[in-house]
Structures are given as structure tokens and as C-alpha cells.
Amino acid sequence: MPRGLxxxxxxxxxxxxxxxxxxxxxLTVAWHSKPVLWxxxxxxxxxxxxxxxxxxxxxxxxxxxxxxxxxPAVSGEVRVFGEPYRRQRKRVxxxxxxxxxxxxxxxxxxxxxxMGTYGRLGWLQPVGRKQKARAMQAMERVSLEQYxxxxxxxxxxxxxxxxxxxRALAQDADxxxxxxxxxxxxxxTEQAIVDVLRTLRSDGKTVVVVHHDLQTxxxxxxxxxxxxxxxxxxxxxxxxxxxxxxxxxxxxxxxLLDQAASALGRLASGDPGSA
Amino acid sequence: MTNGAMGERGLLDVLLLQDYNxxxxxxxxxxxxxxxxxxxTLLLLRKRALLxxxxxxxxxxxVVAAFMVMRGLGGSGKNLFGxxxxxxxxxxxxxxxxxxxxxxxxxxxxxIMGIVLGGSFGLGIALMGIALNTPGGxxxxxxxxxxxxxxxxxxxxxxLIGWGAVVVLAATLLLCKEFRLLCFDEQFxxxxxxxxxxxxxxxxxxxxxxxxxxxxAVGLILxxxxxxxxxxxxxxxxxxxVPSLVVAGTVGAASGWLGSTISALEAKLPAxxxxxxxxxxxxxxxxxAGTRRGLILRWIQAAGLRRRVRRQHLLRxxxxxxxxxxxxxxxxxxxxxxxxxxxxxxxLRRAQSAGEVLRSSAGAWHLTPSGxxxxxxxxxxxxxxxxxxxxxxxxxxxxxxxxxxxVEHVLxxxxxxxxxxxxxxDTTLPSSPHPLGGVT
Numbered sequence: 001m002p003r004g005l006x007x008x009x010x011x012x013x014x015x016x017x018x019x020x021x022x023x024x025x026x027l028t029v030a031w032h033s034k035p036v037l038w039x040x041x042x043x044x045x046x047x048x049x050x051x052x053x054x055x056x057x058x059x060x061x062x063x064x065x066x067x068x069x070x071x072p073a074v075s076g077e078v079r080v081f082g083e084p085y086r087r088q089r090k091r092v093x094x095x096x097x098x099x100x101x102x103x104x105x106x107x108x109x110x111x112x113x114x115m116g117t118y119g120r121l122g123w124l125q126p127v128g129r130k131q132k133a134r135a136m137q138a139m140e141r142v143s144l145e146q147y148x149x150x151x152x153x154x155x156x157x158x159x160x161x162x163x164x165x166x167r168a169l170a171q172d173a174d175x176x177x178x179x180x181x182x183x184x185x186x187x188x189t190e191q192a193i194v195d196v197l198r199t200l201r202s203d204g205k206t207v208v209v210v211h212h213d214l215q216t217x218x219x220x221x222x223x224x225x226x227x228x229x230x231x232x233x234x235x236x237x238x239x240x241x242x243x244x245x246x247x248x249x250x251x252x253x254x255x256l257l258d259q260a261a262s263a264l265g266r267l268a269s270g271d272p273g274s275a
Numbered sequence: 276m277t278n279g280a281m282g283e284r285g286l287l288d289v290l291l292l293q294d295y296n297x298x299x300x301x302x303x304x305x306x307x308x309x310x311x312x313x314x315x316t317l318l319l320l321r322k323r324a325l326l327x328x329x330x331x332x333x334x335x336x337x338v339v340a341a342f343m344v345m346r347g348l349g350g351s352g353k354n355l356f357g358x359x360x361x362x363x364x365x366x367x368x369x370x371x372x373x374x375x376x377x378x379x380x381x382x383x384x385x386x387i388m389g390i391v392l393g394g395s396f397g398l399g400i401a402l403m404g405i406a407l408n409t410p411g412g413x414x415x416x417x418x419x420x421x422x423x424x425x426x427x428x429x430x431x432x433x434x435l436i437g438w439g440a441v442v443v444l445a446a447t448l449l450l451c452k453e454f455r456l457l458c459f460d461e462q463f464x465x466x467x468x469x470x471x472x473x474x475x476x477x478x479x480x481x482x483x484x485x486x487x488x489x490x491x492a493v494g495l496i497l498x499x500x501x502x503x504x505x506x507x508x509x510x511x512x513x514x515x516x517v518p519s520l521v522v523a524g525t526v527g528a529a530s531g532w533l534g535s536t537i538s539a540l541e542a543k544l545p546a547x548x549x550x551x552x553x554x555x556x557x558x559x560x561x562x563x564a565g566t567r568r569g570l571i572l573r574w575i576q577a578a579g580l581r582r583r584v585r586r587q588h589l590l591r592x593x594x595x596x597x598x599x600x601x602x603x604x605x606x607x608x609x610x611x612x613x614x615x616x617x618x619x620x621x622x623l624r625r626a627q628s629a630g631e632v633l634r635s636s637a638g639a640w641h642l643t644p645s646g647x648x649x650x651x652x653x654x655x656x657x658x659x660x661x662x663x664x665x666x667x668x669x670x671x672x673x674x675x676x677x678x679x680x681x682v683e684h685v686l687x688x689x690x691x692x693x694x695x696x697x698x699x700x701d702t703t704l705p706s707s708p709h710p711l712g713g714v715t
Contacts, residue, residue, distance in 0.1 A: 068466040086468065094466040101460045105320065106510065106519045115456050119467035123453050151514040167463075 019082050021046050021175040021206040022067065027076035029059070029066050036062045038230045040076070044208055049201050050223035051211040055250050058228040060210040061097065064177045068094055080175060090119055093173035095164045097180050103152050109163050110148040113138050116170025138169040141199075142192055158189030165193060176200065176207045183212065194220055217241055297539045300425055301532055303433035304550055307489050308501065308531030310440035312523035313447045314485040315502035316509060317478050320458040320519075324506075325385075326373060326479075328499040329392045330366040331486045335399025335495060337365025338420050339406050346409070353416070355432065359487050362420075366486060369395055370479045423494030425535060425546030432491055439488035443481050447520065450477060455516045493547035501527060504554040511565025526561070530554040582625075588612065589622040590631060590650035591657070593642050602639040659694045666697065 022044040029037040037059040044050050052060045065071045067078050069085050080088040093116070116138065117131040139145045142162040147155060152163065161181060168176055181193055197220070200207055211217065217224060217237060224241040226232040226249040233245040318324050341361025346352040369391050377387045403417055419427065447454070456464045457474045465471050482502070489498040509522035534550030563570050592611035597603040608619045623640055626632040631646030642650055 065462075070462055070465055089466075089468045092466075094463060096460065096462050096466075100462060102322075105459050106514050107455060107459060107516050108514070111455065111516065112459070115460070115463065118452065118456055118469075121452075124449055125452075127452060171467075 019046075020044060020079075021081055022177075022208060023079040023082070024063075024067070025077050025079070027063075027066060027078060028074045029062055029071055030074050035074070036229065037066065040227075040231055042225060042231055042234055044206060044223065044225075046206055047201060047204050048206055048223040049197055049221045050206070050208045050225060051217055051221040052208065052225045052227050053211050053214060053217060053249070054227035054232075058249075060227055061179050063227065064094075064179050064208070064210060067177060068092070090171075091174040093168035093171035093176040095168045095176070095178035095181050098157070098161050098164060098183065103155075103160055105152065107152060108149050109144060109152055109155060109159075110135055110139065112152060112163050113148075113166045113170050116167040116172075119171060134172070135166070135170050138166040139163075141169055141196060142166045156186075158185040161185050162189055162192060165196060169196070174205055176205060178207065178209045180210050180212060182209075182216075214246070294539075297535075299430050299433045300428050300539065300546065301535045303428055303436045304425065304492055304531035304535040304546065305528045306433075306437045306440040306531070307485075307492055308505070308527030308529070308550070308554075309524045310436075310443040310485045310527070311489060311498075311501040312505040312509070312525065312527030313520050314443055314482045315504075315506035315527070316520050316523045317447065317454055317458070318482055318502060319506040320454075320516075321475075321478060323478075324503045325388055325499075326370060327482055327486065327502045329373060329388045329395075330370050330479075330483055331490075331495040331498045332392045332399075333369030333395035334362035334366045334486065334490060335420065336395055336402050337361040337363070337368075337399075338490075339399055339402040339417060340365070342417060343402070343406055343409075355435075355491070358420075359435075359490065362490060363483060363487050365395065366483045367479070370483065419494070420490050421494050421496060422545070423490070423492055423497060423547035425492045425538065425550075426542075428491065436488045436492070439484055443484055444524070446477070446481055450474075451517060451520070454478060493550060497547050497551050500551040500554060501530075504551070504558050505530065508554070508558040508561035508565075511561040511567055511569050514567055526554065526557050530557060585622055586626065586629075586631075587653045587657075589619070589626060590642070590646060591653055593632065593640070594647070594650040594654060597641060602635050602641040604638050605640070608640075655698070658698055659691070662694050662697050663690075666694075 020043045022042070024040055024042040027037055027040040028035060040059075040063065052063060054060055062071060066073055067080070067085065078085055080092060085092065110132070114127050114131055114135040117127065117134055121127070121131070136145065136148065139148055142165050144159060144162050144166060147159060152160060155163065161183075165178075165181060168178070182190055185193070197207055197209070201222075209221070211221070218241060221237055223235065224237045225234040226240060226245050228249045232249045233240040233242070315324070315327070318327050338358050338361050341358050342352040344361070345354060345357050350357075372391055373384075373387055376382075376391065377384060380387070406417065416424070416427075453464075453469065453474055456469065457471065457478070461471055464474070485502065486495070486498050489501060493501055505523040505526035506519075508526050509519045512522045513519045530550055530553040534553040535546045537553070538544045538546035538549040561569065564572075566572065589608070592608050593603055596607040596611055605616050605619050605623070608614065608623075609616055623632055623634075626646065627634065631643055631649055632640050633643050635641050
């Protein structure tokens with residue numbers, strides 16, 4: 001990406017697509033004094049299934065959290081549909097990592113999914129019939145309706161992951177940010193999640209997924225972001241997800257490169273499976 | 276209220292709240308227990324239970340400082356309301372100091388809480404030493420805030436507790452949805468624009484309110500027990516957020532009522548301690564008998580599973596050893612698995628009373644017709660599970676930890692039909708660790 005004048009004086013829109021669902025401008029994030037993301041510059045176009053891949057500690061989750069104002073930026077900014085996140089919250093759905101919460105917590109699956117409707121409710125407004133119905137619909141979309149009244153600790157890991165996905169669906173957003181939704185789920189859940197993502201895409205939604213399984217990138221996603229503290233490559237999967245870019249992202253981690261090679265092999269043999 | 280008068284009070288008078296002073300104490304501690312159950316559940320689910328202990332200890336310097344200020348302004352220093360305002364202020368300072376110090380120092384939570392608790396309590400003791408040495412200071416009853424002095428409670432105190440409890444309950448229920456969100460998933464709450472700091476502040480205010488109204492009754496050392504114990508007991512009875520609150524409130528209220536009643540009957544027992552001991556009793560009962568994850572329930576479930584598995588293994592071993600309907604000796608059954616003769620005899624007796632096996636002649640046993648049917652079904656279902664694992668486990672591995680008896684309930688009809696067809700045609704199945712006699 002050609003780099004021009006410093007951002008401060010750069011006329012917005014000259015380089016970035018202002019209407020893009022997610023547009024990140026020269027974002028730098030640090031934990032204490034250690035930078036985690038460095039000068040990240042990124043646009044995710046509308047209607048894409050985008051993945052963010054990169055080695056452990058590359059800042060993938062931090063990038064998602066920075067987009068949601070959950071971690072402060074040292075410099076740079078994030079625009080969601082052309083505006084700061086705080087003005088577009090109702091258009092963004094979020095799936096945090098499954099391990100980020102205590103699944104022994106005394107709530108039912110439906111209670112958790114209904115939290116997706118809280119964004120449109122005030123502090124004192126109770127969850128009403130309308131919100132419950134919307135939560136139930138979201139549970140049906142991930143085939144969990146029969147588990148609605150179970151306590152969440154009685155769900156399997158894959159079902160818990162689908163509860164989080166359903167909660168994001170209940171947010172009824174235009175842009176979805178998902179942190180490792182495929183982490184340690186069984187094959188049935190993985191397929192269910194992929195189906196939901198494709199439905200979202202056909203509804204014109206944009207989805208950004210932090211992903212760890214390089215093999216499935218060409219099959220599941222349209223757009224790839226290769227991240228290792230900075231953006232190594234970003235673009236349509238065919239352009240960005242190349243062996244050279246992967247090597248630059250992952251360094252000398254050979255097993256991962258083997259995985260990538262087999263993924264690229266499948267891509268080259270005309271079997272991306274994403275049609 | 277003198278000890279002598281309390282000792283002569285009849286059980287019925289106390290239970291029926293006939294005596295005015297006792298009524299005040301019992302109603303006050305009941306309301307306190309109710310509020311503490313609610314606030315404690317919030318603290319526990321926010322994983323901040325021990326912060327309550329820090330806050331209560333940190334109230335001592337506030338109480339003493341308030342006393343000194345009121346004395347300095349020319350009052351007697353005994354105004355309860357003034358003392359409790361001092362307690363609230365220093366408690367809130369401690370609650371605010373813990374996260375601030377953690378961020379500034381990078382130390383872990385427990386270390387920070389130890390520092391704030393110890394430091395503030397030490398400051399309180401030191402201030403109290405100074406206050407007690409001033410004229411009239413030793414009559415102020417400041418020590419009663421440390422261990423509580425329920426019996427000295429008057430109507431105004433009970434009213435204060437009652438109103439405090441009402442405010443705590445109302446605030447908790449009004450904000451119940453927000454607290455559920457905050458305690459379960461703070462990051463998601465922040466992502467949808469909730470002010471986590473404000474919600475945490477509200478939660479802390481509720482906890483501080485309960486501690487302040489509990490200072491007089493149970494004292495600042497024991498008030499943490501009233502917050503944590505009913506809330507912990509509730510987890511054994513309920514799986515929901517609001518039910519947890521309600522159960523904890525009920526346990527707290529029952530403890531307050533029962534504890535103060537017991538202490539009124541036996542005046543030598545300090546009410547604060549008795550109330551806490553009663554909550555402890557409720558906790559033990561809940562841990563044992565709780566309907567959600569109580570120990571007895573878990574023992575029963577585990578024993579039931581053990582019995583089912585052993586029955587299945589026995590019937591299968593009988594079927595295989597006896598090639599169907601033949602008689603088998605205990606030795607033959609022992610040989611199928613690593614069982615002792617004693618174990619097999621016990622299982623056989625159990626199966627006999629279920630009508631599944633019969634003792635034919637000296638030492639020999641055989642399956643009854645119903646036992647044979649059951650055994651064949653068990654073997655068939657185990658084979659179906661094995662086939663399912665081989666052919667379908669990739670789609671639903673979560674199903675395979677089930678009991679053989681449940682195969683039809685877990686898998687749907689088309690899949691069962693498919694598996695049964697496979698079983699009919701099957702010759703490729705890896706040989707079972709136990710040869711299957713008389714099955715196919």
C-alpha cells in the first residue's frame with residue numbers, strides 16, 4: 001500500500017474507503033510500553049467473509065478489541081461504516097473468545113443469547129417478550145433451540161461456542177467481529193458456524209474472523225488479513241494468502257508452512273470449496 | 276436490656292416476637308441477612324467476594340475518624356448516623372484504592388487486598404487508641420463495631436437496617452439484567468457501550484450499604500461471612516441468576532432470624548457470631564443436600580451409573596460365557612473380566628433380585644428369558660455404538676459418552692436404521708475384546 005503524508009494532514013477518503021464496514025487507519029496499540037500492533041492500516045470491504053491469521057501473539061485479538069474500543073489505541077483510529085465505533089455500536093456484533101468467560105456462571109443459554117439484545121435496551125429496561133423471541137430465533141439459527149433453558153455449564157464446548165455466535169446474531173448487526181469462533185469445536189459445530197457465516201454474507205453482512213486454521217482459509221473466506229504486529233498482506237484470499245506472504249508472517253515455522261502449502265495446493269487444483 | 280431479663284424469656288415469646296426489644300433485633304437481623312444474600316451473590320459472581328472483607332475492615336478508621344471529628348465539633352461523638360457516614364467514606368476509599376493500586380503497581384489482586392485490608396485496619400486500631408485516650412472516648416462503644424453488638428440495637432437501628440435492605444433489594448432487582456451482563460461477560464458489556472466502571476461502582480455501593488448496616492449487628496470482622504456464605508450456599512440450589520439471588524437472600528434472612536432468636540434465648544451467646552454460625556450450618560446442609568450440585572445428589576448419580584455399568588457388564592459376560600442360555604459358574608464369569616468372585620457374587624445377587632439371572636444348581640447360574648433379552652439388547656447396543664463411532668463420530672463426538680441403554684434416545688431413527696443395516700451386513704468390524712456368543 002503506498003504511503004503518503006502523515007495521517008494527521010491526510011485528507012480522509014483519499015486512501016481509504018469511507019463507507020467500508022471496517023476501516024483502520026495507522027493503528028498502534030501497546031500493552032504498557034510494548035507495542036502489540038504497529039501502524040495497522042486496513043479496509044474490510046462490504047459483504048466479505050474476512051479472516052485475520054497470524055502466529056500467536058501477533059495481535060489478532062488485540063486488533064478486534066481495539067476496533068471495539070476495548071483497548072485504547074496509542075495512535076491511529078478505527079472507523080466503522082465511516083464513523084467512530086461509539087456511534088455505530090448497534091451495527092456491530094461481537095463474539096469474544098470462549099475462554100474469556102466463566103461457563104459455570106448461573107445463567108441459561110437463552111439468558112446469554114438474550115444479552116445480544118441489551119445494546120438496544122436501557123439499563124432499567126427489562127428483557128421483554130420481543131427480546132426473548134429474537135434470542136430464540138438466533139438460537140434456532142445455530143440449532144440450539146432445544147438447549148435454550150439449559151444452564152450453560154451443561155453444554156459442550158461446541159455448543160457454548162454456538163451460544164456466543166447466537167448472541168452476536170441476536171445483536172442483528174451489519175458487521176460481525178469474531179474472536180476464534182472455530183477454536184476447539186467439533187466438526188458439526190464448525191460446519192454449523194460456516195453455514196451461519198455464509199448466510200450472513202448472502203444477507204450482505206460483513207464478517208471478520210480471527211482464525212487459526214490455515215488449511216481452511218481458502219475454503220471458508222473471501223478476504224484474508226495476514227497479521228504479525230503489522231499487516232503483512234491483506235486482500236482477496238487469492239492475492240493475499242500466498243506462500244511468500246505466509247512465510248513473511250510466520251517466519252520459519254515450517255509445520256505451519258506445510259499446512260499452508262497443502263491449502264494452497266487445494267486452491268491451485270481448483271477446489272477451494274467456497275463456491 | 277439486661278442479661279437476666281433475656282435469660283428468662285420464653286421460647287414462644289421470642290418466636291412470636293412478643294417482646295419488643297427482641298422483635299427489633301430479630302427483624303433487623305432478618306432484613307440484614309436478606310440484603311446480605313443479595314449483595315453477596317453479586318460480589319461472588321463478580322469474583323470480588325474478598326473485596327467485601329477489605330471494605331469492611333477499612334471502615335474502622337472511618338468510624339473512629341468520624342467520632343473524632345464529631346467530638347471536635349463539640350458533639351458527644353456517639354451519633355450512629357455520623358459514625359456510619361465515616362464508615363461509608365473510608366470503605367468506599369478502600370474499594371476505589373484496590374483497583375487503582377493494582378494498576379499502578381502491577382501486583383496481583385490478593386496482595387493488593389492484603390495491603391489495603393491490613394493497612395487500613397491497622398490505621399483504625401491506631402486511631403482508636405488515640406480516641407480512647409481522650410476524655411469520654413472509652414464510653415463511645417467504638418469497639419462494638421469490630422465484633423458487633425446486636426443486643427444493643429434499638430428501633431432506630433432496626434429501621435435503618437430495614438430501609439437499607441429495601442434500597443439494596445430494589446437496586447439489585449432493578450439493575451439485575453445489567454449485573455448479570457457485567458458479572459458474566461464484562462468485555463461484551465463494554466462492547467455494547469455499557470459503562471463497566473459505573474456498573475461496578477453501583478455494585479460496590481450496594482455491597483458497602485450492606486456492610487455499613489451490618490456493622491452494628493455483626494461487626495466488621497464477621498460481616499463478610501454474611502455476604503459470602505449465603506451466596507455460596509445458593510449455588511447448590513439454583514442454576515439461574517435471579518434464583519441465585521433469591522435463594523441467597525432467603526438463606527441470609529433465615530440465618531438472621533434464627534441466629535438472633537437463638538441468641539435471645541441464650542443471652543450469653545453474642546448474636547453476630549450465632550448468626551454467622553447458622554449461615555455456616557445452612558451452607559453445610561446446602562452442600563450436602565442441594566438439588567443442583569449437592570454432594571448427596573452427585574453420590575446418588577455416580578452410584579446409579581456404577582450400578583448400570585456393572586449390570587450391563589455382568590449380563591454381557593453371562594451371555595458370552597454361557598453362549599446364550601447355558602449355565603455358567605462364577606469362575607467362568609470372573610474369567611471374562613478382572614473381577615473377584617466376591618464382586619461377581621454381589622452382582623449376581625443383585626441381578627437375581629431383578630429377575631435377570633437364576634441359580635440353577637450348586638454354583639452355576641444362568642440367564643432368565645428376560646435377562647437374556649436384556650443381555651442381547653445390551654450387546655447389540657454396544658455394537659451399534661461401536662459402529663457409530665467408526666462411521667459417524669466425526670459429526671457428533673459428544674454423543675458417544677452415553678450409556679448403551681440410551682442409543683435409541685440419542686441417535687435419530689434414520690441413523691439407527693442405517694447402523695442396524697451396517698450391523699447386519701457387518702463383517703469388517705474389529706473383533707470385540709470379548710467374543711460375542713449367541714448374538715447374531
